[in-house]
Amino acid sequence: MKAKQSREMQTLVNKKWILEKAGTLFWQKGYDGSSMREIANACECRPANIYNYFKSKEEILYEVIKDNTEQTVSSVEHLENDETTDPVEQLKSFVKSHFEILARMKRSSVLISDTALKDLTDEHRKAIIQLRDRYDSIMRQVIRRGIDSGQFAVKDERIVGYLISSGILRSSLWFSTRGRLSTDEVGDVMFDFYFSGINAKCKS
Amino acid sequence: MKAKQSREMQTLVNKKWILEKAGTLFWQKGYDGSSMREIANACECRPANIYNYFKSKEEILYEVIKDNTEQTVSSVEHLENDETTDPVEQLKSFVKSHFEILARMKRSSVLISDTALKDLTDEHRKAIIQLRDRYDSIMRQVIRRGIDSGQFAVKDERIVGYLISSGILRSSLWFSTRGRLSTDEVGDVMFDFYFSGINAKCKS
DNA sequence: CCTACCGATCGGTAGG
DNA sequence: CCTACCGATCGGTAGG
Numbered sequence: 001m002k003a004k005q006s007r008e009m010q011t012l013v014n015k016k017w018i019l020e021k022a023g024t025l026f027w028q029k030g031y032d033g034s035s036m037r038e039i040a041n042a043c044e045c046r047p048a049n050i051y052n053y054f055k056s057k058e059e060i061l062y063e064v065i066k067d068n069t070e071q072t073v074s075s076v077e078h079l080e081n082d083e084t085t086d087p088v089e090q091l092k093s094f095v096k097s098h099f100e101i102l103a104r105m106k107r108s109s110v111l112i113s114d115t116a117l118k119d120l121t122d123e124h125r126k127a128i129i130q131l132r133d134r135y136d137s138i139m140r141q142v143i144r145r146g147i148d149s150g151q152f153a154v155k156d157e158r159i160v161g162y163l164i165s166s167g168i169l170r171s172s173l174w175f176s177t178r179g180r181l182s183t184d185e186v187g188d189v190m191f192d193f194y195f196s197g198i199n200a201k202c203k204s
Numbered sequence: 205m206k207a208k209q210s211r212e213m214q215t216l217v218n219k220k221w222i223l224e225k226a227g228t229l230f231w232q233k234g235y236d237g238s239s240m241r242e243i244a245n246a247c248e249c250r251p252a253n254i255y256n257y258f259k260s261k262e263e264i265l266y267e268v269i270k271d272n273t274e275q276t277v278s279s280v281e282h283l284e285n286d287e288t289t290d291p292v293e294q295l296k297s298f299v300k301s302h303f304e305i306l307a308r309m310k311r312s313s314v315l316i317s318d319t320a321l322k323d324l325t326d327e328h329r330k331a332i333i334q335l336r337d338r339y340d341s342i343m344r345q346v347i348r349r350g351i352d353s354g355q356f357a358v359k360d361e362r363i364v365g366y367l368i369s370s371g372i373l374r375s376s377l378w379f380s381t382r383g384r385l386s387t388d389e390v391g392d393v394m395f396d397f398y399f400s401g402i403n404a405k406c407k408s
Numbered sequence: 409c410c411t412a413c414c415g416a417t418c419g420g421t422a423g424g
Numbered sequence: 425c426c427t428a429c430c431g432a433t434c435g436g437t438a439g440g
Contacts, residue, residue, distance in 0.1 A: 028322065029322065030234060030235075030236055030319065030320075030322065030323075031234070031236075032234055032235075032236030032237040033235075033236040033322075033323070035437080035438065035439085036438080036439065036440085037437085037438090037439095045409075045410095046409065046410060046411085047439085047440085048409075048410070048411085048440085049409055049410085051439095051440075052409080056439080056440085057439070057440095111318070111319065114315070114377070115234070115315065115319045116234075118232070118233065118234065118237075119234075119237070154397070155392070155393045155396050155397070156385070156390075156393045159385075159390060159393045159394070159397075160393070160397055162371070162374070162375070162378050163371035163394065163397055163398075164371075166370050166371045166373075166374035166375075167366070167367035167368075167370045167371055169370075169374070170366070170370035170373070170374065171366070171370075173318070174366050181360070181363075186360075186363060188359070189359045189360045189363045189364070190363070190367065192359050193358070193359070193363075193364055193367055193401045193402070194367075194401065196400055196401045196402070196403065196406045196407065197397045197398065197400045197401035198397070198400070199400065199406055201406065202400045202403055202405065202406035203400065239417080239418065239419080240418085240419060240420075241417085241418090241419095249428095249429085250429065250430070250431095251419085251420080252420085252421075252428095252429070252430080253428070253429065255420070255421080256427075256428070256429090260419080260420080261419065261420090
């Protein structure tokens with residue numbers, strides 16, 4: 001009984017280990033550019049061993065992207081049905097939460113979630129797109145609440161939503177935790193810029 | 205004499221043709237995911253023919269990315285040394301010019317310029333990064349002029365520059381010329397949002 | 409967790 | 425001596 005639990009635990013640990021190493025490799029060399037031999041080397045094992053934990057290379061990619069996207073969604077899902085908090089605070093929370101989780105993931109598998117969607121099976125790709133739709137929906141809910149309260153004014157909610165999430169996401173290309181500004185400071189700059197962009201007081 | 209000119213002309217036409225087809229393929233399947241056989245198929249020729257125009261697959265990628273980046277830079281370089289035009293108009297011109305050229309390139313080789321930098325030789329990668337630095341520099345000049353004139357107020361020029369260019373660039377993932385809004389209308393929404401974001405009048 | 413392989417396909421080049 | 429292109433194949437490596 002205990003031995004069985006311990007074995008299952010070890011399996012999970014090994015899976016995590018492989019996903020982390022593979023994610024870094026995918027980020028550095030792309031999905032097609034990373035071979036199972038390279039992943040095995042990074043994991044300090046043989047290629048064949050990987051197949052004890054994953055059915056295919058595609059499944060590893062799926063788990064990497066899914067984990068990544070789920071973390072992103074869960075960083076903002078506390079806003080999903082929040083109809084009481086001030087919409088300005090909600091926007092601040094949204095921007096800073098997503099950016100913070102992104103900064104924590106760092107140097108690994110962030111933009112892979114964009115560019116390697118094409119390498120997923122139809123089923124897996126649909127599952128990821130569903131997660132993203134939920135993220136986009138929460139974003140638009142926050143904007144909608146600010147419009148309803150008269151605090152936000154936008155020409156097009158959908159486009160503004162895309163512009164905000166694009167800026168946050170692509171920060172993984174230029175932001176470093178060892179840079180000039182802290183994660184919190186950069187998050188503040190982002191929020192300030194984006195809030196001004198939709199502040200109803202600026203539109204009259 | 206005339207025959208030689210015609211031959212050189214044909215070479216240029218064929219190179220353009222290959223670059224266009226390869227660019228589309230790279231966008232759809234990635235660089236590593238596209239084989240020379242597939243590129244040849246798309247070009248309606250044999251793989252070996254491609255080598256009459258390009259030394260290697262990497263050189264094709266380089267030309268695709270270079271062409272793409274050069275188009276982007278030239279869409280905004282009229283602002284490089286413009287110290288007379290109103291900075292607000294300069295921002296509008298920057299945002300709309302870049303977005304328009306992006307919308308015209310469409311469904312081909314736009315985000316490849318990001319993700320396939322790793323597949324270039326060191327020399328080629330440096331050349332592309334130099335072009336990008338020039339784009340970023342022009343962006344910051346425009347912001348700087350607005351700050352000097354008192355029309356813009358930003359917490360951090362560099363970050364705001366990245367946020368703006370990120371939103372424009374990633375539009376290639378969601379914008380379609382056959383969508384709800386025209387290229388010009390979407391460009392206006394973008395400019396309105398970004399100008400409000402840095403409008404000095406909103407910051408007091 | 410390993411060695412030993414498979415069918416196929418990779419980027420690139422041979423002679424004619 | 426050039427180009428554009430053929431069928432076949434080079435040395436290596438892919439996922440499994």
